[in-house]
Amino acid sequence: MKHKRLLSALLAAVMVLCAFCSCNVEEIFGDLPYAVEEAFKPDLLVHFLDVGQGDSIFVELPNGKTMLIDTGENYHGEAIIDYISQCGYKRIDYLVGTHPHSDHIGSMSYLVRNFKIGSIYMPKVSSNTEMYKNLLKSIKKQDLTVKNPRAGLKIIRGEDFSARVIGPLEIDKDNLNNCSLVIRLDYRDTSFLFTGDAEKEELESINADMNADVLKVGHHGSTSSTNKAFLERVRPQIAVISCGENNDYGHPHQATLRLLKNEGCDVYRTDRDGTVTVYTDGYRIGVDTNGKSIGRAKN
Numbered sequence: 337m338k339h340k341r342l343l344s345a346l347l348a349a350v351m352v353l354c355a356f357c358s359c360n361v362e363e364i365f366g367d368l369p370y371a372v373e374e375a376f377k378p379d380l381l382v383h384f385l386d387v388g389q390g391d392s393i394f395v396e397l398p399n400g401k402t403m404l405i406d407t408g409e410n411y412h413g414e415a416i417i418d419y420i421s422q423c424g425y426k427r428i429d430y431l432v433g434t435h436p437h438s439d440h441i442g443s444m445s446y447l448v449r450n451f452k453i454g455s456i457y458m459p460k461v462s463s464n465t466e467m468y469k470n471l472l473k474s475i476k477k478q479d480l481t482v483k484n485p486r487a488g489l490k491i492i493r494g495e496d497f498s499a500r501v502i503g504p505l506e507i508d509k510d511n512l513n514n515c516s517l518v519i520r521l522d523y524r525d526t527s528f529l530f531t532g533d534a535e536k537e538e539l540e541s542i543n544a545d546m547n548a549d550v551l552k553v554g555h556h557g558s559t560s561s562t563n564k565a566f567l568e569r570v571r572p573q574i575a576v577i578s579c580g581e582n583n584d585y586g587h588p589h590q591a592t593l594r595l596l597k598n599e600g601c602d603v604y605r606t607d608r609d610g611t612v613t614v615y616t617d618g619y620r621i622g623v624d625t626n627g628k629s630i631g632r633a634k635n
């Protein structure tokens with residue numbers, strides 16, 4: 337008994353000493369009898385690049401590969417390449433153009449001509465703009481081809497992560513927004529939903545599971561994309577809106593912000609937060625809003 341008390345006193349003294357000199361208890365006592373939580377080591381990072389009024393989302397995958405969803409307007413190409421290069425990458429393995437509007441595929445031609453690209457995915461719809469025609473020319477010149485994935489197709493298959501196209505189910509030639517490739521990215525227990533500019537009609541038609549932790553809010557926060565029924569299907573914890581400061585469209589709309597707030601989402605906006613990076617180890621999620629702007633507007 338006396339020995340036990342002495343041992344307890346000795347242990348307490350060592351613990352106090354450790355607290356002061358901040359040495360490692362484990363070094364003194366060997367393996368601790370309980371599991372010490374490992375440090376949070378995120379290996380999937382999603383950068384919602386601040387490209388002003390437009391979308392461009394750079395994804396670092398757990399296997400070292402990369403995906404870029406959309407490319408902003410036509411004057412962002414160089415800055416996007418700089419950003420990706422600074423992250424330590426020399427190629428985009430999966431390049432996605434959600435739909436052929438300039439604020440989404442504006443710099444795609446530049447990227448195809450000036451960076452190493454793996455696979456290219458776009459919806460099965462064309463546009464008669466010069467920008468679109470130039471993009472197709474650049475793709476052909478680089479001996480690349482465009483894949484038109486149908487809903488349900490997994491474009492990325494990893495050991496414990498995947499990216500699946502879940503929309504559109506039908507092509508609406510009269511509304512390119514509703515042709516947006518909608519992509520669900522899953523990693524272990526976490527998921528992300530990227531909606532491009534898909535509006536309510538397309539989002540309502542999707543029959544796949546849309547429940548996700550992180551939502552790229554559709555169409556720059558417009559009311560044309562977000563309603564209560566949609567948010568109840570997604571139930572996001574984190575919502576990211578990609579839009580330009582003082583843009584001409586009034587994005588994000590106040591009604592959308594109210595809906596997101598009522599759902600209890602943490603809302604991030606590239607017009608206020610700059611580039612927003614959401615990172616995860618597949619279980620926990622963190623957000624960094626100190627990302628540098630890569631060019632909010634042309635002037």
Ligand SMILES: [Zn+2]
Nearest residue numbers: 390439533555
């Ligand atoms: Zn757009």
